[in-house]
Amino acid sequence: MPVCAKLMVLFVITAYGPIYAQDFSADPDRMEARIHALGEFGKNTEGGVSRLAFSDADLAGREYITGLMQQVGLQVRVDTAGNIIGRREGSESDLAPIMFGSHIDSVPGGGNYDGDVGVIGAIEVAQLLYERDIVTKHPIEVVSFTDEEGGLTGSRGMIGKLGEGTLAVMSHSGMTIREGIARVGGNPDRLELAIRKPGDIAAFIELHIEQGAILHEEGVNIGVVQGIVGIRWWDVSVEGFANHAGTTPMDRRWDAMVSAAELTLEINRIANELPGRQVATVGKIEAFPGAPNVIPGKVIMSLEIRDLEVDKIQHVFDLIQKEAGRIAAARSTPIQFSEIDVASPPAPTDEQMRRVIAASAQDLGLSYALMPSGAGHDAQDIASIAPVGMIFVPSVDGISHSPREYTSALDMANGATVLLKTVLAIDNGALE
Numbered sequence: 001m002p003v004c005a006k007l008m009v010l011f012v013i014t015a016y017g018p019i020y021a022q023d024f025s026a027d028p029d030r031m032e033a034r035i036h037a038l039g040e041f042g043k044n045t046e047g048g049v050s051r052l053a054f055s056d057a058d059l060a061g062r063e064y065i066t067g068l069m070q071q072v073g074l075q076v077r078v079d080t081a082g083n084i085i086g087r088r089e090g091s092e093s094d095l096a097p098i099m100f101g102s103h104i105d106s107v108p109g110g111g112n113y114d115g116d117v118g119v120i121g122a123i124e125v126a127q128l129l130y131e132r133d134i135v136t137k138h139p140i141e142v143v144s145f146t147d148e149e150g151g152l153t154g155s156r157g158m159i160g161k162l163g164e165g166t167l168a169v170m171s172h173s174g175m176t177i178r179e180g181i182a183r184v185g186g187n188p189d190r191l192e193l194a195i196r197k198p199g200d201i202a203a204f205i206e207l208h209i210e211q212g213a214i215l216h217e218e219g220v221n222i223g224v225v226q227g228i229v230g231i232r233w234w235d236v237s238v239e240g241f242a243n244h245a246g247t248t249p250m251d252r253r254w255d256a257m258v259s260a261a262e263l264t265l266e267i268n269r270i271a272n273e274l275p276g277r278q279v280a281t282v283g284k285i286e287a288f289p290g291a292p293n294v295i296p297g298k299v300i301m302s303l304e305i306r307d308l309e310v311d312k313i314q315h316v317f318d319l320i321q322k323e324a325g326r327i328a329a330a331r332s333t334p335i336q337f338s339e340i341d342v343a344s345p346p347a348p349t350d351e352q353m354r355r356v357i358a359a360s361a362q363d364l365g366l367s368y369a370l371m372p373s374g375a376g377h378d379a380q381d382i383a384s385i386a387p388v389g390m391i392f393v394p395s396v397d398g399i400s401h402s403p404r405e406y407t408s409a410l411d412m413a414n415g416a417t418v419l420l421k422t423v424l425a426i427d428n429g430a431l432e
Ligand SMILES: [Zn+2]
Pocket: 103, 114, 115, 148, 208, 377
């Protein structure tokens, strides 16, 4: 059961400043009302949203978010990569900003919570500070990254990794990413202006729904994310011998599909039996020539492995490759792996940040669990230039990228209150 979070922030008497005694926490009703309001933009018939980056619905949603940011005292601009950034100056002008936020674009047929909770939650934090006249030492920057679902476009732009090749990619909206960035107010010809270097951001924190079922099923309030898992992909080809399916006896076949099937089961067994949370998946398979009356002479299938540790991914792959060697020999069907260049390395969150988030949850009487993120997030890009942390809140039944995505108002507010407390702790030097 989620516990209602009441945040006690006590600014004790110091030589440096005034005394504040504050008791405040995020407002669940306000957050939920804003989630519903945002959900009007790109609303689909199933009750979710299709708010594809760069679409009309995205533009409308961005306008709504911009308005909210302005209402809570933030100076809003769009950087050249198309990210919306709302900034409030701190009391010490030489400090780098503490940044927090997420994204509001969705997948086609998506839900109302993926990304949105992080942006609405970040605005909630800015509002709580604004309403109580609390001026942080660091500037704060609330960010809504552009086109997260299309490949972390905005955060890649922010770390200087948005190349010409990516800009030419056609996005789901029917526009290239280059056209899309220009449409939302960015400038694809001046992307260098969006780049933040190490040291430019003091810390980045992303509040997000878990998109898995662990927190919901175990009744835990807050997930303290250890990192975003790394991903490697391979094409696996199995060579058999195509022959007549009617006239070739069963003991005279080199059936690539049968070997591929056995290998698929072995991949599942290996990932299952090792201790840890690694995952391995065969998500795509194609037989050639691909006819009911021909023994498959060749099979091409995919292999994806994810884990928080580079070495673990390699270890799982080594075991799979060894098993493939055995199957290839036993069935006389050579098996080859060729890696596809989409690998994204694991992005661990900052260890100190994990402790701050966990302590914030604990102080609020909220239960928490350390966990990896199996999905990609903008935080993984920002991790290359700043210490990052991620706060997960429960997704009911673990459903995501679906209109049935749901997180309760109280869980959203718990997450935002933990975010607020984390921001204040970092502002007071918790990472130093
Ligand atoms: Zn997301």
